[in-house]
Amino acid sequence: MKSTSLRASLSLACLALPAWACGPSAPTPDPLTVEERADLAQQERSEKLDHLRSLGYVAWDAAADTKLKGVVRYEKDRVFPGYNLWTNDDSLIRVTDLDGREIRSWRLNRPGHCEHAELLDDGGVIVVCVGKSLTRLDRNARVVFDVQIKVHHDVALLPDGSFLVAGIGEERDYQGRRVVFDAIARVDAAGAASPWWLTYQNLDKLQRLHAASELDEPPGRLGPVDPNKVYDYYHLNTVEVLPPTPLGERDPRFRAGNILICLRNANLILILDRDDQSIVWSWGPGELDLPHMPTMLDNGRILIFDNGTFRGFTRILELDPVAETIAWSWQANPPESFFSKFRGGAQRLPNGNTLICESEKGHVFELAPDGKVVWEFWNPEISKLGRKRIYRFTRLPESRVERLLAAE
Numbered sequence: 001m002k003s004t005s006l007r008a009s010l011s012l013a014c015l016a017l018p019a020w021a022c023g024p025s026a027p028t029p030d031p032l033t034v035e036e037r038a039d040l041a042q043q044e045r046s047e048k049l050d051h052l053r054s055l056g057y058v059a060w061d062a063a064a065d066t067k068l069k070g071v072v073r074y075e076k077d078r079v080f081p082g083y084n085l086w087t088n089d090d091s092l093i094r095v096t097d098l099d100g101r102e103i104r105s106w107r108l109n110r111p112g113h114c115e116h117a118e119l120l121d122d123g124g125v126i127v128v129c130v131g132k133s134l135t136r137l138d139r140n141a142r143v144v145f146d147v148q149i150k151v152h153h154d155v156a157l158l159p160d161g162s163f164l165v166a167g168i169g170e171e172r173d174y175q176g177r178r179v180v181f182d183a184i185a186r187v188d189a190a191g192a193a194s195p196w197w198l199t200y201q202n203l204d205k206l207q208r209l210h211a212a213s214e215l216d217e218p219p220g221r222l223g224p225v226d227p228n229k230v231y232d233y234y235h236l237n238t239v240e241v242l243p244p245t246p247l248g249e250r251d252p253r254f255r256a257g258n259i260l261i262c263l264r265n266a267n268l269i270l271i272l273d274r275d276d277q278s279i280v281w282s283w284g285p286g287e288l289d290l291p292h293m294p295t296m297l298d299n300g301r302i303l304i305f306d307n308g309t310f311r312g313f314t315r316i317l318e319l320d321p322v323a324e325t326i327a328w329s330w331q332a333n334p335p336e337s338f339f340s341k342f343r344g345g346a347q348r349l350p351n352g353n354t355l356i357c358e359s360e361k362g363h364v365f366e367l368a369p370d371g372k373v374v375w376e377f378w379n380p381e382i383s384k385l386g387r388k389r390i391y392r393f394t395r396l397p398e399s400r401v402e403r404l405l406a407a408e
Helices: 003-015 034-051 200-207 246-250 398-407
Strands: 070-074 082-087 092-096 102-107 114-119 125-129 133-137 143-147 151-157 163-167 171-174 177-180 183-187 193-198 230-232 236-241 259-263 268-272 279-283 292-296 302-306 315-320 325-331 345-348 354-358 363-367 373-378 386-388 393-397
Touching (some): 082 114, 092 114, 125 151, 125 163, 236 292, 302 345, 345 393, 354 393, 393 398
Antiparallel strands (some): 070 373, 125 133, 171 177, 236 259, 259 268, 292 302, 345 354
């Protein structure tokens, strides 16, 4: 019996009973047999297994409202002043002002799925080009280095001038399937790359922290194994160096320089010790739903973009990592009106506002503490395929960008 039929049976059974019997004092009897419940559970595991496939992201939102373009809301007295850094998900890195005007750009000399960039203090950028390279450009877009490694999602600058970057680890035969286990690579200031931390080498330790994956199911239990399908066990999507905080001074797990990461497919965020790469803290299973971009805030809390892929709506969380409780959260009203299924990010701004990137729609908005949207932007890049999506969108302080422009 299909899952839709099973759920319909539940609804019909409730309708056939008196109203009081469907209330909290008399739970609806389960009309399913043991075999039907097992069949439904297996079908749901099979559906989840398909979400673990290692696939590229779709670049366009085909359902976009093309009348929405650029900045459509701007309350100057409530917005955090600055400039925005983002990419066109191809080969162009942009800095735009709060009116949406481009004031600076860098272009790679080849097309590619370059989803994220960070501005460096020398006026250049470090660019993550998915599956191809970690590329450093100077202020004039000249290549400083172009490291040919399979990177994706995120890069972090270390105090010694080197970088940590999320990368595609080795593909292995795991339970009869082709499975990728992600890793973190270190790239020094000259562009030499070396392994820094690998999920597969830490698999036993990691598996103690989360529920079994559908990829742990023996071959055949969730249907025939397709030798052409490649799966992604963890999908590492964040690498961040912890900043100095009062919490880090009190608790060595959160000390400055430790590394915060996110393993999306396990709903797990972790902190790794900066010296020996041991796992010193973790949280998420049972609460998160395929999250992105955990970020340590100045107050010692962790901001998280909780996608809600299976839940059906996205929320922004602020976690107290010591008490392991949610100190603040935001979701739209109705919740389903804000939903970025596979990508997204959130940045807490110095004035207390939160900049939220709804990646799937190419939509960014700045949310004040009272829940009001005070700035809103829609990617103006529209074609017959729809609106171009945006993975990350970063607000930079005015002083940082103006130093760059003055130097030119």
